[in-house]
Amino acid sequence: MTEENLLLAFLLTLFAGLSTGIGSILAFFTKQTNIKFLSLALGFSAGVMIYVSLVEIFSKAKAALVLSYGGSVGNWLTIAGFFGGIFLIGLIDKFIPSHENPHEIHKVEEVQELTSFDKKRKLLRTGLFTALAIGIHNFPEGLATFVATLKDSSIGIPIAVAIAIHNIPEGIAVSIPIFYATNNKKKAFWYSFLSGLAEPIGALVGYFILYQFMSDSIFGLVFSSVAGIMIYISIDELLPSAEKYGEHHLSIFGLIIGMIVMAISLVLFV
Numbered sequence: 688m689t690e691e692n693l694l695l696a697f698l699l700t701l702f703a704g705l706s707t708g709i710g711s712i713l714a715f716f717t718k719q720t721n722i723k724f725l726s727l728a729l730g731f732s733a734g735v736m737i738y739v740s741l742v743e744i745f746s747k748a749k750a751a752l753v754l755s756y757g758g759s760v761g762n763w764l765t766i767a768g769f770f771g772g773i774f775l776i777g778l779i780d781k782f783i784p785s786h787e788n789p790h791e792i793h794k795v796e797e798v799q800e801l802t803s804f805d806k807k808r809k810l811l812r813t814g815l816f817t818a819l820a821i822g823i824h825n826f827p828e829g830l831a832t833f834v835a836t837l838k839d840s841s842i843g844i845p846i847a848v849a850i851a852i853h854n855i856p857e858g859i860a861v862s863i864p865i866f867y868a869t870n871n872k873k874k875a876f877w878y879s880f881l882s883g884l885a886e887p888i889g890a891l892v893g894y895f896i897l898y899q900f901m902s903d904s905i906f907g908l909v910f911s912s913v914a915g916i917m918i919y920i921s922i923d924e925l926l927p928s929a930e931k932y933g934e935h936h937l938s939i940f941g942l943i944i945g946m947i948v949m950a951i952s953l954v955l956f957v
Contacts, residue, residue: 692843693898696836697890699847700829704886706851707821710858711872711879723937725856729929730938732849733921734945740917743842743953744835744910745769751907761907768908772827772915779823780923818861818878822885825854828920829889831913837898838910845949846917853925854883 748768753761828850836843858879866875897909929938 692837692840693894695840696833696843697887697894699836699843700832700890701887703832703847703850703854704825704829704883705880706854707858707861707883708876708880709851710855710860711862711876713855713859726929726935726937727941727944728852729856729925730941731945731948732852732941733925733929733938734942734947735845735849735949736917736921736925736945737942738946738949739842739846739953740914740921742950744914744917747838748907748909748911748914751903751910755902755904755907764908765911768911769915772912773919774915775912776824776827776916776919777923779827815865815878817864818882821854821857821861821882824857825883825885826889826892827916829886830893831889831916832886833890833893834897834906834909834913837893838906841952845952849945850886853920853928856928857882 745765749761749765752764752768755761756764832843832847832850835846861879861882862875865878866872869875897905926938926942929941
């Protein structure tokens with residue numbers, strides 16, 4: 688873990704989080720959703736996350752914990768950290784109302800539709816709560832990106848790109864109901880943009896709380912939890928979202944391509 692990766696870790700986390708603003712731009716300045724691109728891109732993101740989590744992040748966490756606690760205890764702690772990460776992100780999902788969950792699919796064509804006046808208040812509430820929900824989701828994602836980049840930039844960069852891609856539809860999910868309610872593109876864009884700030888906040892928490900006390904044991908537990916978080920995000924968010932856009936085979940092709948790209952990058956750059 689090198690200090691020269693610190694700035695890069697913050698910048699990548701900021702890039703990944705604020706890409707929610709790209710979703711707003713797509714919603715307001717394109718007339719039709721490119722469902723083929725989104726299916727392929729979301730599948731690709733899932734492939735990157737699944738492969739790097741199971742092949743690289745989990746193994747590095749295990750090596751660190753085995754080094755600190757020995758074979759038996761180290762293995763069990765790795766498993767506990769992995770499923771602890773899954774439990775944490777699952778718990779976050781549990782407390783988000785389903786009708787305001789950011790996993791709900793939206794298309795840019797919805798901006799062109801009209802809505803009655805009596806729905807505007809509800810739509811504004813939906814948009815604001817969706818922004819809050821995305822912020823809550825993005826916090827552990829920001830921590831994961833930060834820790835991964837801090838340990839190894841060749842792992843952190845593809846993770847940041849994958850998270851940035853999956854934040855694009857989330858940006859659309861925030862901006863569309865707010866635009867419906869206010870008829871104000873600027874306000875909708877800024878709420879969408881700001882919802883991604885939770886990721887760099889997650890990085891700051893990682894720096895001020897974890898980085899100062901980082902050791903092999905703490906790193907191993909955090910990294911194994913990161914692996915669990917990534918797997919959950921891939922299975923619960925990315926792949927279902929890719930499927931909902933109606934391009935099943937493209938999402939699978941994207942998944943495989945993402946794994947291939949990640950595998951090659953790990954061989955060449957790690």
